[in-house]
Amino acid sequence: MATQELKLKHDGPVGVPADTSLRSRVRGLVPDAPRELASAALRRVLGSRWPSIGFRHIDQTPISALSKSKLFEPELKLLPLFTLKPGSVFDVGANIGEYTYVLGKTVGLENVYAIEPVPRLCSRLRALFPKAHVLEMALSDAAGTLALKTPIVRGSPLWTRSTLERFIDDGETGAVLEQVPVVPLDSLCEQLQVRDVTCLKIDVEGHEENVIRGALGILRSCHPVLLVEIEQRHHLKPISELFSWIQTQGYHGAFFDSQVMSLRSIEEFSVDRDQQLSNLGNGHYINNFLFHQELSAKTMADIVDRAAMKNGSPVIR
Numbered sequence: 001m002a003t004q005e006l007k008l009k010h011d012g013p014v015g016v017p018a019d020t021s022l023r024s025r026v027r028g029l030v031p032d033a034p035r036e037l038a039s040a041a042l043r044r045v046l047g048s049r050w051p052s053i054g055f056r057h058i059d060q061t062p063i064s065a066l067s068k069s070k071l072f073e074p075e076l077k078l079l080p081l082f083t084l085k086p087g088s089v090f091d092v093g094a095n096i097g098e099y100t101y102v103l104g105k106t107v108g109l110e111n112v113y114a115i116e117p118v119p120r121l122c123s124r125l126r127a128l129f130p131k132a133h134v135l136e137m138a139l140s141d142a143a144g145t146l147a148l149k150t151p152i153v154r155g156s157p158l159w160t161r162s163t164l165e166r167f168i169d170d171g172e173t174g175a176v177l178e179q180v181p182v183v184p185l186d187s188l189c190e191q192l193q194v195r196d197v198t199c200l201k202i203d204v205e206g207h208e209e210n211v212i213r214g215a216l217g218i219l220r221s222c223h224p225v226l227l228v229e230i231e232q233r234h235h236l237k238p239i240s241e242l243f244s245w246i247q248t249q250g251y252h253g254a255f256f257d258s259q260v261m262s263l264r265s266i267e268e269f270s271v272d273r274d275q276q277l278s279n280l281g282n283g284h285y286i287n288n289f290l291f292h293q294e295l296s297a298k299t300m301a302d303i304v305d306r307a308a309m310k311n312g313s314p315v316i317r
Contacts, residue, residue: 184214206234
């Protein structure tokens with residue numbers, strides 16, 4: 001895989017603020033190399049117990065206790081509520097494996113396809129989830145190769161922020177470019193002979209429309225639940241246009257609002273209110289959107305409300 005390091009070139013949206021979540025701030029205190037060595041050592045020692053220990057904070061937090069601090073994405077607790085049918089699920093942009101873990105517990109790791117183009121993250125995923133299908137590639141709307149850009153911030157590559165797009169992160173002083181294979185999901189499923197896709201989680205740092213365009217056949221034949229990260233800071237055109245386009249594929253959209261601890265219709269979403277960059281990394285910043293073909297936003301909200309009530313906490317209305 002060809003790798004190239006570049007100094008900053010401003011050819012896209014500039015000044016995208018870096019993630020200021022608690023996890024990101026903690027990670028920023030320790031350089032990549034020592035952190036990776038320590039993590040690898042722990043994985044070797046703990047073996048198959050590592051995922052259940054590394055992700056136990058997700059398991060131990062009930063829906064009713066989801067907070068505004070955003071120690072993890074609330075959708076990690078919500079997506080299993082809508083992934084009940086047997087079938088294959090795709091974690092597109094699997095990153096460190098949180099959704100791979102949750103989806104594996106829901107449908108079985110043998111039914112999880114984790115798509116991740118960054119080699120070091122792929123190695124981690126294979127070590128953590130040997131029963132899952134970990135594919136070192138990216139998805140798009142056409143087959144070929146594309147340049148994957150990893151921003152360099154404070155002298156170190158942020159591998160978890162790699163993107164096929166060309167926006168510039170806050171504090172980015174350069175980038176590592178790697179040529180990676182890309183393929184449409186429709187073609188990949190045909191190659192793998194996967195015909196029962198029930199869920200697509202998509203976190204691809206601005207490339208989500210291309211991924212969905214490459215999966216239109218699957219959307220029409222399998223009607224999978226979609227969980228898509230969509231942020232205005234990654235796009236030049238209004239993301240409301242992307243919402244509308246996904247809805248034209250027959251989907252109803254919703255998002256989790258930590259203020260009311262429930263789902264709200266995507267029609268109620270406001271970039272100015274819900275994606276204020278000053279809230280980046282906390283529960284007030286909303287960047288994940290759930291789409292379902294069979295269930296309305298209200299029905300999805302009712303399902304979440306019942307799950308929260310079951311855990312002993314009424315939902316605020």
